[in-house]
Amino acid sequence: MTGREENPTGDGELLLVGVGFMGRPYVAAAKRLGLRVRAVEAHDWAHMIEHLVDEVVPSQGKYGALDELWAETVHAAVEARRPTGIFGFTESHVLGAALAQDRAGLPGPSFQAAVISRNKALQRGRFRTHGIGQPEFLLTDDVAAPAAAEWAGTRLPVVLKPLSSAGSDGVELAPDAAAFAAAAARRASERPILVEQAVEGPEYSWEALVRDGEVWFANVTAKTTTGAPHFVELEHRAAAPLPPADAERVAALGRAVLDAIGMRTGIVHLEFRLTSEGPAVMEVAVRTPGDYIMELCSLTYGIDWFEMVVRLAVGAELPAPPEGPVRHAASLFVVSDPGEVVALDGLDEVRAHPAVVDAAFRVSVGDTVGRTSSSLQRTAYAVLAADSAEELEEAIAFTRRTLSIKTVPAATEE
Numbered sequence: 001m002t003g004r005e006e007n008p009t010g011d012g013e014l015l016l017v018g019v020g021f022m023g024r025p026y027v028a029a030a031k032r033l034g035l036r037v038r039a040v041e042a043h044d045w046a047h048m049i050e051h052l053v054d055e056v057v058p059s060q061g062k063y064g065a066l067d068e069l070w071a072e073t074v075h076a077a078v079e080a081r082r083p084t085g086i087f088g089f090t091e092s093h094v095l096g097a098a099l100a101q102d103r104a105g106l107p108g109p110s111f112q113a114a115v116i117s118r119n120k121a122l123q124r125g126r127f128r129t130h131g132i133g134q135p136e137f138l139l140t141d142d143v144a145a146p147a148a149a150e151w152a153g154t155r156l157p158v159v160l161k162p163l164s165s166a167g168s169d170g171v172e173l174a175p176d177a178a179a180f181a182a183a184a185a186r187r188a189s190e191r192p193i194l195v196e197q198a199v200e201g202p203e204y205s206w207e208a209l210v211r212d213g214e215v216w217f218a219n220v221t222a223k224t225t226t227g228a229p230h231f232v233e234l235e236h237r238a239a240a241p242l243p244p245a246d247a248e249r250v251a252a253l254g255r256a257v258l259d260a261i262g263m264r265t266g267i268v269h270l271e272f273r274l275t276s277e278g279p280a281v282m283e284v285a286v287r288t289p290g291d292y293i294m295e296l297c298s299l300t301y302g303i304d305w306f307e308m309v310v311r312l313a314v315g316a317e318l319p320a321p322p323e324g325p326v327r328h329a330a331s332l333f334v335v336s337d338p339g340e341v342v343a344l345d346g347l348d349e350v351r352a353h354p355a356v357v358d359a360a361f362r363v364s365v366g367d368t369v370g371r372t373s374s375s376l377q378r379t380a381y382a383v384l385a386a387d388s389a390e391e392l393e394e395a396i397a398f399t400r401r402t403l404s405i406k407t408v409p410a411a412t413e414e
């Protein structure tokens with residue numbers, strides 16, 4: 001049943017855990033492959049995807065949280081009817097999907113890869129044993145204790161972060177001892193917490209389509225962020241050009257991480273910095289990368305990455321891997337000064353640009369924009385693709401200067 005048929009036929013079914021907006025291309029790909037799509041979806045999202053799929057199974061789970069409730073619904077759905085493949089769309093779905101894949105003997109990242117993906121402290125422990133480059137770290141259930149200050153004191157600057165969040169939420173740089181003491185006091189009740197030495201170097205991610213532990217195809221994305229203290233992501237460029245020695249180091253890092261987490265089949269998103277001592281892993285996840293990176297990969301290589309992931313999930317054949325990039329693609333995000341949004345301009349002009357594939361504001365006039373501390377506060381985005389790197393950079397610059405989100409400091413909010 002789980003063999004690799006040449007063409008999955010109409011009697012095959014994909015159980016897709018989580019669709020939302022960003023998961024819709026998985027539905028389209030599955031339909032193209034002739035698969036029935038049953039979706040496990042959050043209660044408050046279910047009505048928005050009903051018309052897209054063959055069946056919706058509502059879950060009490062929430063995006064980014066309540067993994068256990070997602071898992072309960074997935075398990076019940078598989079007990080009711082065994083699908084051809086199961087795929088967990090994002091972070092909070094990975095555990096439930098992996099439990100079900102394991103039990104039903106269906107392809108997936110593996111139960112341990114999913115558990116490790118969901119917990120940054122498990123990643124740190126695992127990578128240390130496997131000799132994988134990463135920052136020094138302290139896992140503590142008492143960040144306000146003198147021992148934590150002592151550890152951090154000899155390693156400043158350090159980064160504090162929760163074990164299971166995303167979008168830089170709760171990630172914070174403490175540049176000196178006073179900043180660490182303040183952060184530790186503020187976050188004293190957060191148990192456990194990870195403290196890491198802050199490492200320096202440009203940031204990248206590595207997206208790999210993996211079958212039975214072997215890389216079928218991988219891409220390297222260059223990333224820019226707002227930098228310290230909160231590192232909110234601003235730009236991603238797929239098919240990042242790396243000197244051959246670095247490219248080989250990254251490929252070796254990817255293989256070592258797959259081995260360390262026991263990765264079997266699916267998509268892997270690995271984030272790292274290239275430091276003067278080699279790559280240092282930030283985190284790994286066995287789920288769909290965010291920030292339109294899947295779209296960038298599809299545009300860059302001329303294959304639908306969503307379809308490849310569906311093929312992996314149902315055990316279908318893969319085509320020959322792409323030979324290399326055919327275009328240049330990037331996503332960009334705008335952060336704005338905190339305050340009330342009073343004007344939004346330039347979107348039509350941006351959308352009319354030939355390199356702009358998609359662009360939108362994420363706020364409306366009258367909204368209040370908070371201080372940017374996570375991806376959620378970003379106020380606009382664009383996805384771009386061009387035939388040359390130069391044209392892409394020109395389009396990025398054009399988009400940045402044309403998209404305008406005017407805010408004024410919010411009135412009397414002392």
Ligand SMILES: Nc1ncnc2c1ncn2[C@@H]1O[C@H](COP(=O)(O)OP(=O)(O)O)[C@@H](O)[C@H]1O
Nearest residue numbers: 135159165166167168169171196197198199231
């Ligand atoms: N130890 C570190 N050294 C330097 N920068 C870090 C470190 N840890 C996190 N960062 C920065 O914070 C960002 C978010 O951290 P990450 O661990 O990836 O959490 P999230 O799950 O929120 O994305 C990273 O992309 C990086 O820019």
Ligand SMILES: [Mg+2]
Nearest residue numbers: 167271282283
């Ligand atoms: Mg990250």
